[in-house]
Amino acid sequence: MSEARFAIGIDLGTTNSALAWVDLQNSDGENVVSGMLPIPQLTGAGVVESLPLLPSFLYIPHPSELAAGELKLPWKSELDYFVGEFARLRGSTTPIRLVSSAKSWLCNSSMDRRISGLPPDAPEEVATISPLDASTCFLAHLRMAWDHAHPEAPLDQQVVTVSIPASFDPSARSLTLEAAKAAGLGDVTLLEEPQAALYNWIASSDGNWRKSVKPGDVILVVDVGGGTCDFSLIAVTEEGGNLELHRVAVGDHILLGGDNMDLTLAYVVARKLTEAGTNIDPWQLRALTYACRSAKERFLADEKAENMPIVIHSRGSKLIGGTIRTELTAEEVRRVVLEGFFPQVQADARPINYSRGGLAQIGLPYAQDTAVTRHLAELLGRQVGATSELGSYSRTGRSGVTFLHPNAVLFNGGVFKAEVLVKRTVAALDSWLAAEKDEPIKVLSGFDLELAAAHGAAYYGFVGHGQGKGVRIHGGTAFSYYVQVESSMPAIPGEAPHMLVLCVAPFGMEEDTPAEQSNVFGLRVGESVHLRFFSSSVRRQDEVGAMLYFWQPEELQELGRLDLTLPVEGFEIGEVVGVRLSACATATGTLSLTATSVKKSTLRWKIEFDVHPGRRGLPRPMRRIGIEI
Numbered sequence: 054m055s056e057a058r059f060a061i062g063i064d065l066g067t068t069n070s071a072l073a074w075v076d077l078q079n080s081d082g083e084n085v086v087s088g089m090l091p092i093p094q095l096t097g098a099g100v101v102e103s104l105p106l107l108p109s110f111l112y113i114p115h116p117s118e119l120a121a122g123e124l125k126l127p128w129k130s131e132l133d134y135f136v137g138e139f140a141r142l143r144g145s146t147t148p149i150r151l152v153s154s155a156k157s158w159l160c161n162s163s164m165d166r167r168i169s170g171l172p173p174d175a176p177e178e179v180a181t182i183s184p185l186d187a188s189t190c191f192l193a194h195l196r197m198a199w200d201h202a203h204p205e206a207p208l209d210q211q212v213v214t215v216s217i218p219a220s221f222d223p224s225a226r227s228l229t230l231e232a233a234k235a236a237g238l239g240d241v242t243l244l245e246e247p248q249a250a251l252y253n254w255i256a257s258s259d260g261n262w263r264k265s266v267k268p269g270d271v272i273l274v275v276d277v278g279g280g281t282c283d284f285s286l287i288a289v290t291e292e293g294g295n296l297e298l299h300r301v302a303v304g305d306h307i308l309l310g311g312d313n314m315d316l317t318l319a320y321v322v323a324r325k326l327t328e329a330g331t332n333i334d335p336w337q338l339r340a341l342t343y344a345c346r347s348a349k350e351r352f353l354a355d356e357k358a359e360n361m362p363i364v365i366h367s368r369g370s371k372l373i374g375g376t377i378r379t380e381l382t383a384e385e386v387r388r389v390v391l392e393g394f395f396p397q398v399q400a401d402a403r404p405i406n407y408s409r410g411g412l413a414q415i416g417l418p419y420a421q422d423t424a425v426t427r428h429l430a431e432l433l434g435r436q437v438g439a440t441s442e443l444g445s446y447s448r449t450g451r452s453g454v455t456f457l458h459p460n461a462v463l464f465n466g467g468v469f470k471a472e473v474l475v476k477r478t479v480a481a482l483d484s485w486l487a488a489e490k491d492e493p494i495k496v497l498s499g500f501d502l503e504l505a506a507a508h509g510a511a512y513y514g515f516v517g518h519g520q521g522k523g524v525r526i527h528g529g530t531a532f533s534y535y536v537q538v539e540s541s542m543p544a545i546p547g548e549a550p551h552m553l554v555l556c557v558a559p560f561g562m563e564e565d566t567p568a569e570q571s572n573v574f575g576l577r578v579g580e581s582v583h584l585r586f587f588s589s590s591v592r593r594q595d596e597v598g599a600m601l602y603f604w605q606p607e608e609l610q611e612l613g614r615l616d617l618t619l620p621v622e623g624f625e626i627g628e629v630v631g632v633r634l635s636a637c638a639t640a641t642g643t644l645s646l647t648a649t650s651v652k653k654s655t656l657r658w659k660i661e662f663d664v665h666p667g668r669r670g671l672p673r674p675m676r677r678i679g680i681e682i
Contacts, residue, residue, distance in 0.1 A: 099122060100139075101126060188228070230243065247284070268289055271459045387473075460492065462479065566637065
């Protein structure tokens, strides 16, 4: 894309979306010319204003709800929906027509994300939309806003990077790419949000980031937004006198963020209403949740804020039948958010998992434990040896360490606009480090938390397009991957054949770089067989071809089982064909496993499957993409 003038970074957020740019023609190294796109959007009926953020809300009005011309935007005639600030405001009073958290619904495997179903529980007379189409609408609005401001440089001809959660599952990654294509963005690259935040910190430092970190440091990125909680660990090393950054671990996919806080506060208020003799229905609970969001943001930003009145519409024979009034106190907000989501726990604390019911509502698979600090403690404990494979890593070998010690933390996401939550998290980290006689953690700061992901994504596009300019974070796969192999050992009476696992992709394998096996294995064709796949975030030393005979239960996590019948293609049914294996990770989060016949080198069986595990303890089924011959 040599004709591109700009590197575009898009943060498709759960609560807010943003678009940043870097001028490729006038930027060099770390001297970057960049900016944010002011996004025109409806802020009221017939009122268009440009704001730095596009709230990720979509409203589907009744045909007679607004007058003709009140939904017109500068670049397009009226649509049957609208997105942005006016959608957020309108939906706070009529939530049955409001689509929110589309990004979270995009990774909800309990529903078909291409089928209309949002808003959830909408009555029959309200039109609905799919998570995929809702995401497409947000991206299309950003594209049209950019093209309106820059007709000489259409967005689909620029270098475009879209940030996503580090733990986004492969289906959500693929659907994000599909939405981007449908929105007219052209070819896009996906970037993990914690990495985008770190890229933004680097770009914002004017080259001084090297003075803030040193070889041997571990940077912890804590990204808590409206819908997801993302953790990444990035080690600082030195190569040839130059500092390098290596992503060494990512956390599990955790649906936990500001939305959970808002809903919890809504239940607190609903309980008070019930005690006062007023019951509310699910429709009113959603409206109450939006009202509590504003109260939460106010109280957390201002320690002196007083109690805030809460007003929601009651239901009558008409759509609106009156109002219900109550209040939310500062003490309630701080107790719920601080103690419920950021409790001060020990480093050995782990998330609490409750037994599941046999039947459940179809909805978002929120984390059972709301304590961000417990999820963080689990990640650091699980990754205690994450830097052992980095030869130049100076902090390796510390004695008495029970968790990986980060010594710098970078916060990202709108939740951390509340300084009290930053201080709360730092206090927890410092207490863990002090208990193992390490120094307090350093906080990396100096940028707008809500704009960081977009800025970082644009900078990433600039680095990739600039042929070596700027700083690149080395990543690769965050897990090692294995496939089960049936042992050739003699049979034992009464025992099933012994199974081994083979490493097909090592930790840190770069995307689109095949890992080839030299050994020959037998592939059974023409009969129904199963393949079992595993991943590990702790066995970092295993190389391609390593065969595991024994392992600890916590070392491997099963991703699922794939049942299939491989085509015969000239062989006998049930014949075991000699093959060599090779694996390749893709940018969308799938692992391609290819078996090439030893006798017929042009004959290949290719299987693609999802490689990102579900939430810890809940293995996610495989998804077979196809087989090639």
